[in-house]
Amino acid sequence: MIDPRLHEALDGERDPAELPADLRESYARLTGAVQLLEGTPPVSVATRVMAEVRQIPARVHADNPARRLGRWLSRPRAVTVRLRPVWTLALAAGLAAILLLPSGPENGGAPPPGDRQGVARFVGHFPGARSVEVVGSFNDWSRGTLHLRDDNHDGIWDGDAVLPAGQHEYMFVVDGERWVADPLAGRYVDDGFGAGQENALLIVRPAVLPPSPAAQP
Amino acid sequence: MRGRLGLTLALAAVAGAGLLAAQSGGSASRLTGRVPAAALPAIDSIIATAVAESLPSEPLVQKALEGGAKGIPADRLVNGVRLVLLQLRDARILVARAVPGQPVPEGHVAAVAAALARGLPAPIVARLLTIAPNESPGPVLHAAADLVAHRFNPDSAADLLVDAHNKGLRGVRLLDVAVAADHELQRGGGRTPSDALARVHAMLPNVPAPEAGVTRRGTKGSYQRP
Numbered sequence: 001m002i003d004p005r006l007h008e009a010l011d012g013e014r015d016p017a018e019l020p021a022d023l024r025e026s027y028a029r030l031t032g033a034v035q036l037l038e039g040t041p042p043v044s045v046a047t048r049v050m051a052e053v054r055q056i057p058a059r060v061h062a063d064n065p066a067r068r069l070g071r072w073l074s075r076p077r078a079v080t081v082r083l084r085p086v087w088t089l090a091l092a093a094g095l096a097a098i099l100l101l102p103s104g105p106e107n108g109g110a111p112p113p114g115d116r117q118g119v120a121r122f123v124g125h126f127p128g129a130r131s132v133e134v135v136g137s138f139n140d141w142s143r144g145t146l147h148l149r150d151d152n153h154d155g156i157w158d159g160d161a162v163l164p165a166g167q168h169e170y171m172f173v174v175d176g177e178r179w180v181a182d183p184l185a186g187r188y189v190d191d192g193f194g195a196g197q198e199n200a201l202l203i204v205r206p207a208v209l210p211p212s213p214a215a216q217p
Numbered sequence: 218m219r220g221r222l223g224l225t226l227a228l229a230a231v232a233g234a235g236l237l238a239a240q241s242g243g244s245a246s247r248l249t250g251r252v253p254a255a256a257l258p259a260i261d262s263i264i265a266t267a268v269a270e271s272l273p274s275e276p277l278v279q280k281a282l283e284g285g286a287k288g289i290p291a292d293r294l295v296n297g298v299r300l301v302l303l304q305l306r307d308a309r310i311l312v313a314r315a316v317p318g319q320p321v322p323e324g325h326v327a328a329v330a331a332a333l334a335r336g337l338p339a340p341i342v343a344r345l346l347t348i349a350p351n352e353s354p355g356p357v358l359h360a361a362a363d364l365v366a367h368r369f370n371p372d373s374a375a376d377l378l379v380d381a382h383n384k385g386l387r388g389v390r391l392l393d394v395a396v397a398a399d400h401e402l403q404r405g406g407g408r409t410p411s412d413a414l415a416r417v418h419a420m421l422p423n424v425p426a427p428e429a430g431v432t433r434r435g436t437k438g439s440y441q442r443p
Contacts (some may be wrong), residue, residue, distance in 0.1 A: 137279045140247070141286035165389075167331055167355060169283070179287060187363065189335050192280065192297040193289045201335070203359055205389045205427075 006030075118204040120163050122148055122172075123184060127155030129174050136170025136202075138163045143173065165206040169199040244278045252285035252294060259295045263302050272305045273323040276330060304330040311339060315346035325354055332358035341371045348382050356391045357382065363395040367402065369410045374398075377414050384422040397424040 006023045008014040016027050122134050132148040138161075139145045148157035169189060172180045181188060185200030244264045248257060260281050267274045280301045284294035308329035312321050325346075332342055337358060345357050357378055364374035374395075381394045394417060401413035408416075417424065 135286060137283070141279070141282040143286070167328075167359065169279075171287075187335075187359075187366070189331075191283065191287075192300045192334070193284060193287070193293050194296060195293075199283075203356075203389070203392065205392075 116165050116206055117162050118165050118207045119160055120168075120202055120204050121158065121160050122146075122182070123156065123158045124148060124172050124180075124182060125155055126150075126157055126172075126174050126180075129155070129157065131175055132157040133173050133176075134159070134161070134170055135173055136168050136199075138168045138170070143176075148172075163202075163204045165204050168202045168204060170202060171199055244274055247278060248281055248285070252281050253291040256281075256284075256291035256294045260298050263295075263298050267302055267305065270306070270309075271321070271323075272302070272309060273327045276301050276305065276327055301330070301334075304333050307333060307339070311343050311346060315343060316350045319350075328353065328355040328358055331355070332362055335359075335362040335366070337362045337365055338371055341365075341375050344375050345378065348379050349387075352387070356388050360391045360395040363392070364398060367395075367399050367410075369398065369402075369414060373411065373414050377418055380418060381421050381424075386422050386424070390424075390426070393424045393426055394421075396427070 003023055003026075005014060005019055006027055009016045009019055009023075009027050010030065016024060019027060124132055126132050129150075132150075133143065134146040134148065135141050135143055146159065146161055148159040150157045169191075170182070172182055174180055179197075181198050182200035185202065187201035187203070188198040189201050191197045191199050245257070245261050248260060252260060260277070264274050264277050267277055277298050280298045281294065284297055289297065305326055308326045309321055311329050312325045316325075329342055329346070332354075333339065341361055342358060345361055346354055348357070360378055361371070361374050364377075365371050377398065378391060378394060381391055386394065397420070398410075398413050398417045401416045402408060402410060404413075
């Protein structure tokens with residue numbers, strides 16, 4: 001609440017000299033403030049914010065390009081996607097075809113054989129084995145290229161492979177260390193290393209046999 | 218003229234030596250780290266010998282890789298590879314006699330060596346090579362080796378296969394002849410090997426063919442899943 005006498009003095013309706021000492025002091029502070037405001041150029045809030053913003057590019061330009069790229073990539077952006085229903089349906093149909101059509105041939109996942117290739121099926125009975133693989137002349141006797149599987153955990157390990165047509169010697173390697181000639185091979189040949197061990201012998205037939213006109217059923 | 222001929226021969230010799238070195242060098246690179254280091258020089262030498270004699274080197278490389286994978290000691294490994302070289306030499310002699318005056322195909326030599334390794338008698342091999350010198354001998358030799366392994370008389374087995382060939386069976390279809398003979402023998406009823414061969418002989422050329430598509434062993438179905 002402003003004293004009415006001070007109000008009148010500020011409005012020029014009373015001589016400030018007539019005011020009591022305490023009101024004269026207030027009058028002097030208020031008129032001083034008014035003069036200060038009138039002498040300072042007006043600065044809006046927007047002007048001050050923009051002045052701060054202008055300082056930011058100077059700092060960005062000082063960064064290296066990688067940091068600028070990282071900042072650009074991590075900054076959220078608005079993206080507008082426009083879809084045409086016909087293309088959306090076509091895309092959905094294509095994805096469904098890829099997911100639903102059978103992805104492998106009927107020979108248990110092995111790729112289809114060529115004219116000079118055939119599919120060989122390996123089967124072994126190794127109850128309790130942790131792993132069974134086939135190594136032989138078709139894979140340069142390398143480990144880790146043809147593993148058999150026992151999905152049912154019934155001790156029967158099997159697997160298919162597309163191999164070149166012709167003769168192949170091979171062995172099963174059980175649990176990574178025990179070499180076993182395939183008991184079902186039917187053909188065996190001494191391995192020639194002097195210990196009387198035999199390799200199993202597999203003869204792969206070409207998947208597509210040449211015509212044999214004389215052999216009619 | 219004489220100088221030009223000499224230069225040509227010298228270039229040919231250098232090229233030939235380079236080719237031999239490249240072949241044996243390629244084999245050596247496949248063997249490095251796969252066979253014991255102590256065995257490598259001897260195996261390289263055996264392979265170089267085979268290449269120089271125009272014998273196939275792949276069976277030697279495979280035998281060395283097999284020995285390395287099985288952890289065979291170096292001395293036994295070298296002996297195993299050397300045994301294959303001897304079989305290849307024997308095989309080439311048989312093939313050269315079967316196709317006189319013609320280049321000896323490496324594939325024929327490898328197939329004959331494999332048949333000899335399976336225990337097929339050399340005279341049977343020689344006879345079967347003559348029925349179709351220009352066809353791959355692998356299937357007919359394996360068919361004969363299958364029959365001999367099942368204790369059929371080697372000469373009678375060869376007779377059957379020659380007849381099958383004459384009646385139009387070729388390639389892997391000759392393996393079906395051996396399978397049919399084995400099935401006839403296993404039918405029992407006091408059937409002898411001679412009886413089984415006679416029965417198959419009578420059905421030629423219509424021996425049963427296996428299920429198409431997948432190569433299985435003769436004891437197929439022994440381990441059927443429930």
